[in-house]
Amino acid sequence: MVEEWELVDVEDFAMATVMEAAEGLNPTLAEAKRRSDWPKWQEAMREEVRSLKANGTWKVVERPQDTNVVDCKWVLRIKKNTAGEIDKYKARLVACGFTQIHGVDYYETYAPVARLASFRLLIALANHNCWPIESFDFDSAFLNSVLGDDKVVYLEQPVDFSEADLKRYVFRLVKALYGLKQGAKSWYDALCQALVKLGFRHSEADHGVFVKEGKDSVIILAVHVDDCMVIGHPPSAIKRFKVEINKKYKMTDLGTCTWLLGIRLNRDLAKKTISLSQLPYIESTVTRFNFDDLKPSSIPIDPCQPLGRSQCPSSLADIARMKNVPYREAVGALMYISMGTHPDITFAVSTVAQFLDNPAWVHWEAVKQIFRYLKGTKTLKLVYGNDTRDLIGFVDADGSSQEHRRAISGYVFMVDGGAVLWSSKKQELVTLLTTEAEYVAATHAAKEAVWLRRLLGDILTLSQAPTTLFGDNQSAIALAHGGQYHARTKHIDIRYHFIRYIIEAGSIKLIYCPTDDQTADTLTKALPSTKVKHFANAMGLRAV
Numbered sequence: 001m002v003e004e005w006e007l008v009d010v011e012d013f014a015m016a017t018v019m020e021a022a023e024g025l026n027p028t029l030a031e032a033k034r035r036s037d038w039p040k041w042q043e044a045m046r047e048e049v050r051s052l053k054a055n056g057t058w059k060v061v062e063r064p065q066d067t068n069v070v071d072c073k074w075v076l077r078i079k080k081n082t083a084g085e086i087d088k089y090k091a092r093l094v095a096c097g098f099t100q101i102h103g104v105d106y107y108e109t110y111a112p113v114a115r116l117a118s119f120r121l122l123i124a125l126a127n128h129n130c131w132p133i134e135s136f137d138f139d140s141a142f143l144n145s146v147l148g149d150d151k152v153v154y155l156e157q158p159v160d161f162s163e164a165d166l167k168r169y170v171f172r173l174v175k176a177l178y179g180l181k182q183g184a185k186s187w188y189d190a191l192c193q194a195l196v197k198l199g200f201r202h203s204e205a206d207h208g209v210f211v212k213e214g215k216d217s218v219i220i221l222a223v224h225v226d227d228c229m230v231i232g233h234p235p236s237a238i239k240r241f242k243v244e245i246n247k248k249y250k251m252t253d254l255g256t257c258t259w260l261l262g263i264r265l266n267r268d269l270a271k272k273t274i275s276l277s278q279l280p281y282i283e284s285t286v287t288r289f290n291f292d293d294l295k296p297s298s299i300p301i302d303p304c305q306p307l308g309r310s311q312c313p314s315s316l317a318d319i320a321r322m323k324n325v326p327y328r329e330a331v332g333a334l335m336y337i338s339m340g341t342h343p344d345i346t347f348a349v350s351t352v353a354q355f356l357d358n359p360a361w362v363h364w365e366a367v368k369q370i371f372r373y374l375k376g377t378k379t380l381k382l383v384y385g386n387d388t389r390d391l392i393g394f395v396d397a398d399g400s401s402q403e404h405r406r407a408i409s410g411y412v413f414m415v416d417g418g419a420v421l422w423s424s425k426k427q428e429l430v431t432l433l434t435t436e437a438e439y440v441a442a443t444h445a446a447k448e449a450v451w452l453r454r455l456l457g458d459i460l461t462l463s464q465a466p467t468t469l470f471g472d473n474q475s476a477i478a479l480a481h482g483g484q485y486h487a488r489t490k491h492i493d494i495r496y497h498f499i500r501y502i503i504e505a506g507s508i509k510l511i512y513c514p515t516d517d518q519t520a521d522t523l524t525k526a527l528p529s530t531k532v533k534h535f536a537n538a539m540g541l542r543a544v
Helices: 029-033 038-054 116-128 182-195 235-248 280-290 318-321 327-338 343-355 363-376 434-459 472-480 494-504 518-521 529-538
Strands: 058-062 072-080 086-095 132-137 171-172 209-213 218-226 228-235 251-256 264-268 273-277 380-384 390-399 408-415 418-426 467-471 510-513
Touching: 038 072, 058 182, 086 327, 116 218, 116 228, 116 273, 116 380, 116 408, 116 418, 116 434, 132 235, 171 518, 182 363, 209 343, 209 434, 218 235, 228 235, 228 327, 235 251, 264 518, 280 327, 280 363, 280 494, 318 363, 318 518, 327 343, 327 390, 343 363, 343 408, 343 418, 343 518, 343 529, 390 434, 408 434, 418 434, 434 467, 434 472, 434 494, 434 510, 472 494, 472 510, 494 510, 518 529
Parallel strands: 390 467, 467 510
Antiparallel strands: 058 171, 072 086, 132 228, 132 251, 209 218, 218 228, 264 273, 273 380, 390 408, 408 418
16 A cells, blocks of 8 residues: 555665675575575574574474464575675574464564654754764564563474474474564564663654653664664763663664665765665666666656556456566555655655556556656755754645546645655545545645654654644635635535644644645646656755
């Protein structure tokens, strides 16, 4: 779904610069055995087993009767350095979590991670306040969490590295091995306990963000599984925190943050700016789908080519033709780019994502159009800095111009000149008026404004001044302020009147701005080249 996207694990940024499958960087165990470098894989596997045993990951017990025993497998990977040279052979023994039984082997599995919007907001705040931005990751994070007596999990011994008779003995896991359904939650719970002991509290707005305030210091930590970003002042406080957390859980200090979740950070301390880009990932993705020869374009989606479900193939021949087209994979790659640093392609990506179940060739051409646009704008970076405005937002809605007759809500929130949160979504109801569509969009934007204000309030002392939200529909603004136009709007569901209470509470103020200055316009419809460039720049996308 467009609104939820599970990010790829970016243990290092090689995922954005090379094609692992094509280069054989992730072979299966059977493939590795047929390779000339098999001895190196064997040594990596032996080292993994030695490390797991030294860590007390399991203990050998007799095979229990009438009890599920989870299988295990080897995951192999070649890690490269920044020069593209082989750095090490990595073998990881993981549990086959799909063989676990809910209610027997596990119960809860959810583990919070910091939202991308939270990361961008913290980066913008750190840059504005001239705070350091540093990063680190935990070594074998899941193995730091202990499974209690109420979380008994049995694991089959790896065939070539068994410690006793395979038929009679199995491992009882003491630590949460990678691959377990409850592994992420166990690690998050263990990390929370450690951070609380160090004086941290998690943000109520985002449980992946932790804050520690002192008399003359503040440390803010954002966690995404085992990848962490830390900001604050003074620098000595961050240094002390790293020493303290390293005593509890071994971690690798990466120093100044230059890569985060596949996103490159470039900071100019003299100009007080910081930029985010995904250039290596964009280039590798273009190569992955063999689009290197595409000509660059100045628009992400063609305004003259409407897309709809009526175009989806119905004949067996057309459906078979699209079976070999990597449509779903390409849209997934574009989602990560649009959610990371390119709000300018969000509307186009959300549009083509509606046809994942049965795409037509015209939809595939629309996907290629987005890649053409990225080829022409891949050097653009999302820039924060040199802007004195606090948190502001823009909200807009496009009427029922789509074939599905649903309006498109679009909003973007800016901090220090750059976008930190944006969205382009099909509304869940069919609206009868333009006013209603704009009003519904404003309500959704108001909810995000409340969340952002709560997050800011959790990590900093927030001023009581309301957050400015700009809309370009006068009647929707009037409806939000006083309930005018009642005769034509009395059918609107009560939940969409939420924005009235937020305005009355002084959390936001909804103000009119002309359509030519409505930055969120690019999130609701296909636009000509001049407007695409104008609004991309307004959201902070610049060539620096």
